[in-house]
Amino acid sequence: MSAQIPIASFKPYRGEKARLARAYDYLILVLALFLFIGSFHLHFALTVGDWDFWVDWKDRQWWPLVTPLMGITFPAAVQAVLWDEFRLPLGATLCVAALLIGTWIARIFAYHYWNFFPINMVLPATMLPGAMVLDAMLMLSNSLTITAIFGGAAFALLFYPSNWPIFAMFHQPVEYANSQLTVADLFGFQYIRTGMPEYLRIIERGTLRTYGQYAAPLAAFCSALLCSLMYVLWWYIGKWFATVRYLAKI
Amino acid sequence: MKTLIKPWLIAMLWIGALFVLEMPAALAHGEKALEPFIRMRTIQWYDVQWSTQKFNVNEEVSVSGKFHVAEDWPVSVPKPEATFLNISTPGPVLIRTERYLNGKPWTNSVALQPGGDYEFKVVLKGRLPGRYHIHPFFNLKDAGQVMGPGAWLEIGGEAADFNNTVKTIHGEIIDMESFGFGNGVFWHLFWGVLATAWLLWWVRRPLFISRYRMLEAGLEHELITTNDKLIAKAVLVGVPVLVLAFNAMEINRYPDTIPLQAGLDQILPLPAQVNAGTVNVDALKAEYNVAQRAMVLQIKIDNRSQSAVRIGEFSTGNVHFINPELPAARHKPDGDAITTAGLNIDDKQSVQPGEQRVLTFVAHDAAWESEKLDGLIRDADSRIGGLLFLYDDLLGKRYISSISAAVIPKFS
Numbered sequence: 001m002s003a004q005i006p007i008a009s010f011k012p013y014r015g016e017k018a019r020l021a022r023a024y025d026y027l028i029l030v031l032a033l034f035l036f037i038g039s040f041h042l043h044f045a046l047t048v049g050d051w052d053f054w055v056d057w058k059d060r061q062w063w064p065l066v067t068p069l070m071g072i073t074f075p076a077a078v079q080a081v082l083w084d085e086f087r088l089p090l091g092a093t094l095c096v097a098a099l100l101i102g103t104w105i106a107r108i109f110a111y112h113y114w115n116f117f118p119i120n121m122v123l124p125a126t127m128l129p130g131a132m133v134l135d136a137m138l139m140l141s142n143s144l145t146i147t148a149i150f151g152g153a154a155f156a157l158l159f160y161p162s163n164w165p166i167f168a169m170f171h172q173p174v175e176y177a178n179s180q181l182t183v184a185d186l187f188g189f190q191y192i193r194t195g196m197p198e199y200l201r202i203i204e205r206g207t208l209r210t211y212g213q214y215a216a217p218l219a220a221f222c223s224a225l226l227c228s229l230m231y232v233l234w235w236y237i238g239k240w241f242a243t244v245r246y247l248a249k250i
Numbered sequence: 251m252k253t254l255i256k257p258w259l260i261a262m263l264w265i266g267a268l269f270v271l272e273m274p275a276a277l278a279h280g281e282k283a284l285e286p287f288i289r290m291r292t293i294q295w296y297d298v299q300w301s302t303q304k305f306n307v308n309e310e311v312s313v314s315g316k317f318h319v320a321e322d323w324p325v326s327v328p329k330p331e332a333t334f335l336n337i338s339t340p341g342p343v344l345i346r347t348e349r350y351l352n353g354k355p356w357t358n359s360v361a362l363q364p365g366g367d368y369e370f371k372v373v374l375k376g377r378l379p380g381r382y383h384i385h386p387f388f389n390l391k392d393a394g395q396v397m398g399p400g401a402w403l404e405i406g407g408e409a410a411d412f413n414n415t416v417k418t419i420h421g422e423i424i425d426m427e428s429f430g431f432g433n434g435v436f437w438h439l440f441w442g443v444l445a446t447a448w449l450l451w452w453v454r455r456p457l458f459i460s461r462y463r464m465l466e467a468g469l470e471h472e473l474i475t476t477n478d479k480l481i482a483k484a485v486l487v488g489v490p491v492l493v494l495a496f497n498a499m500e501i502n503r504y505p506d507t508i509p510l511q512a513g514l515d516q517i518l519p520l521p522a523q524v525n526a527g528t529v530n531v532d533a534l535k536a537e538y539n540v541a542q543r544a545m546v547l548q549i550k551i552d553n554r555s556q557s558a559v560r561i562g563e564f565s566t567g568n569v570h571f572i573n574p575e576l577p578a579a580r581h582k583p584d585g586d587a588i589t590t591a592g593l594n595i596d597d598k599q600s601v602q603p604g605e606q607r608v609l610t611f612v613a614h615d616a617a618w619e620s621e622k623l624d625g626l627i628r629d630a631d632s633r634i635g636g637l638l639f640l641y642d643d644l645l646g647k648r649y650i651s652s653i654s655a656a657v658i659p660k661f662s
Contacts, residue, residue: 010467013460025457059510086461087473089482090452093445100438116341116378120431128441129489132448136482136489139474158490161497166437168500169430171507173419177348177355183424185511186416189349189357190426191342197334197389199359204512215509247462 036095040074041102050196052103053111055121055170056188058163059203060216063125065223068156069230071096071127072134075155076231077238079138079147085244089139092131092155100124121187129162130155144235152231153224160220281338281385281397286626287324288396289567291635291654293388294318294524295398296565298587307376307407310347313337313386314371315398318524321365322654324631330362332391332514335370343382343405345414348373356515359391366519376405377412399568399587420506444489451481524650528555529640533655534608536634538627540661544592544614545634549653551601551609557642558600559649564593564613566636567623571613576641590615600643627659 013021044052047070051063075092082088103124111122137151170184181189188198204215211218298315305311319330337346349356350371362368372386385400414426461473530552537546553559562576571593592615601607618624626632635654641647 010463010469012464013456018456018460021459022456024459025453028458029453056510059512085465086458087465087470088452088457088461089474090449093448097442097445097449100442104438114341116343118427118431120427120429120434123430123434124438126438126441128445129493132445132485133489135448136485139482140479140486154490158493162441162493165496165500166430166434168504168507169433171509172422172504173506173508174416175419176416177357179355179357179511179513180419180508181357181511182508183416183418183426183429185357187426190345190347190414192337192339192344192346193342194336194338194395197336197359197391198357199332199334199389199391199514201510201512203510213509244462247459250459 032094033098033101036074036078036098037102037105040095040099041106043074044070044099044103045106050201052125053122054188054196055123055167056182056184057201057203058125058167058170058184059201061204061206061219062202064156064160064216065219065226067125068127068130068159068223069226071099071130071159072152072155072227072230073234073237074099075131075134076152076234077241079135080235080238081242083138084239085242085247089135092134092138093128096127096131100126100128117191118187121191123166125159125163126166127155127159127162130158133158144232148228148231148235152228155231156223156227157220159223160216280395281387281400282622284394284396285629286567286623287629287631287633287635288327288393290623290626291320291322291324291633292327292330292390292393293396293398294320294565294635294637294652295386295568296637296650298386298399300401300403303401304404305376305406307379307405307409307412309407310373310375311344311403312371312373313384313401314369315386316367316369316523317388317398318637318650318652319362319364319366319368319519320635320652320654321525322633322635322652323364324633326631327390328392329364330390332359333362334359334389335372336387336389336395337372337374338385338387338395338397338400340382341378343376343378343380344374344384344403345377346372347375351515351517352520354517356517358511358513358515360515360517363519365525367521367523368517368519375414376407377414378409379405379407381405397568448481448485451478524637524652526649529553529559529649529651531638531640531651531653533653536655536657538618538624538634538657538659539614540624540627540659542614543616543618543624544612545618545657546610546612547634547653547655548608548610549638550606551640552606553601553603555642555647555649556603557644557647558602559640559642560598560600561593561595561611561638562641562648563639564611564636565639566634567621569615569617569621569623571615588615588617588621590617626657632657 048067051057051066074095078095079091082091107122111117112119133154134151138147141147171182174181174183174186295317301312352368381404383400384403386398388396415423416426417423464473532550534550535548560576562573564571568587570589572591573593574591593613595611597609633654634657638651638653640649
């Protein structure tokens with residue numbers, strides 16, 4: 001750690017030093033953007049995977065449980081660094097924005113142009129509202145505990161309602177083959193996926209059957225609890241991986 | 251300098267060669283990759299036919315046929331409690347519009363019964379022009395993909411002409427190719443703009459080095475201004491309020507939505523078509539001669555029918571060995587399945603009604619090797635399985651038996 005600079009002797013950078021510091025800011029921002037586009041997108045594809053890829057995987061139980069739980073990881077780690085070392089409350093929003101940039105690129109080029117799926121079948125979900133709340137919560141509370149409990153919970157609880165405006169229309173019923181399907185199910189039936197038989201879908205499986213038909217809120221609250229724990233875990237992973245030792249020498 | 255130029259020159263030549271040389275397309279899609287004992291002793295396809303192999307975008311093609319679920323289902327393969335009749339395509343170049351099992355339309359996965367007989371039909375609609383090698387196949391949960399016979403399909407026309415409209419229960423006609431896309435983009439843009447504004451609010455001011463130094467100097471209070479706090483409070487309250495308001499609007503807009511459907515169909519098998527009890531066949535012994543690429547099978551036939559019967563065909567893993575001496579066994583090829591006249595029987599006399607006879611037949615062809623079926627002798631479960639087709643001498647009526655036996659390799 002570098003030595004504390006006394007307040008009295010602190011002089012802000014001016015002139016050439018200020019310009020160089022600003023150039024450094026942009027350099028880091030661009031690098032961070034590409035790093036998070038690649039790494040967070042990869043992490044998300046490997047963990048959330050099909051729940052985010054396909055419209056007919058976005059169910060009431062697993063999708064709102066798994067997506068925020070895996071989605072809060074990088075935001076927590078990056079917040080740990082950007083807030084603790086720089087008091088910058090933008091880690092979560094930056095990460096999720098980078099994830100969405102990578103996701104949209106993959107959906108358009110890999111899924112649509114390369115593998116011929118209609119883009120509406122592979123629309124990604126958004127976690128931006130939850131990420132902004134997470135950033136604001138950390139900034140206002142300046143507390144890991146409060147952010148983990150309330151911010152983590154908000155990140156999970158806001159996920160399903162913020163995505164319902166995108167995906168509700170895909171849950172309209174259709175009569176097809178003497179049965180009732182959603183439009184989303186019909187996408188899965190019609191647009192052939194050789195490696196994705198219907199039984200592979202991990203949807204609507206579980207024991208949330210004793211609360212009437214309110215599976216989505218229950219899954220969201222379960223996710224909220226887990227997100228609070230996951231947030232702390234990844235906060236410390238972020239702290240563990242990050243260093244400002246080079247900055248301290250400037 | 252010379253030392254630098256040379257490797258660069260070689261690298262550029264290699265890259266140039268990649269563009270100049272003809273690159274053959276990879277046409278196979280792993281149909282021979284599954285271990286032979288699974289291909290032979292799970293789903294046993296027969297009578298698979300395509301309605302046409304040349305059609306245009308928006309036109310339909312159907313593939314229909316039958317399959318027997320082997321009684322001798324391998325112990326290492328989970329029982330077919332969840333399976334899915336699929337079509338191997340390079341992406342959705344066709345769409346699946348209808349699918350039937352034993353005449354019933356079905357969209358989900360299905361549980362099959364070992365020993366059961368089924369007939370299927372899948373209707374497809376051309377979406378993207380091109381020439382594609384397509385198979386019907388079964389996804390078996392926790393086991394893999396058992397391919398049926400493939401065929402080359404040629405789709406003509408223009409991709410832009412493709413249309414796929416569906417009517418919802420409320421009567422709304424929707425275009426599946428574009429439905430919900432504009433709405434999805436709108437919401438992503440909406441939240442994207444707000445998130446970008448939040449990011450720009452912070453990025454517009456000096457960031458890393460400056461803030462780090464100020465934090466180290468104890469000037470934390472200068473890093474977060476009153477305006478910052480005001481905006482953060484607005485975000486903390488405003489974003490959830492917006493989310494809940496938009497969510498409520500959407501619930502009102504689509505009040506009759508339903509959850510994703512996740513049923514497993516239970517469709518009973520047909521009355522026995524294979525091993526129907528009229529002509530029973532029991533495999534006694536099987537030897538595979540590696541050098542001659544020949545499978546020698548000793549079987550016992552118990553003819554309980556009213557007519558004399560003879561062996562016409564043995565099929566396994568989409569390879570059909572035909573008895574060339576039996577006109578009744580005229581074989582209409584299943585797509586591009588391998589058909590060979592390499593079936594020899596030691597006793598050419600018909601098996602008379604009421605007679606039980608042990609005889610030996612040899613199925614020999616290079617297909618054992620080219621189709622990677624000879625790998626059976628190196629499998630953990632080295633038992634062969636297949637369908638034996640017998641025909642009566644009078645009417646040409648067909649009797650089908652699913653047989654299986656442990657295979658003994660003969661290396662010389």
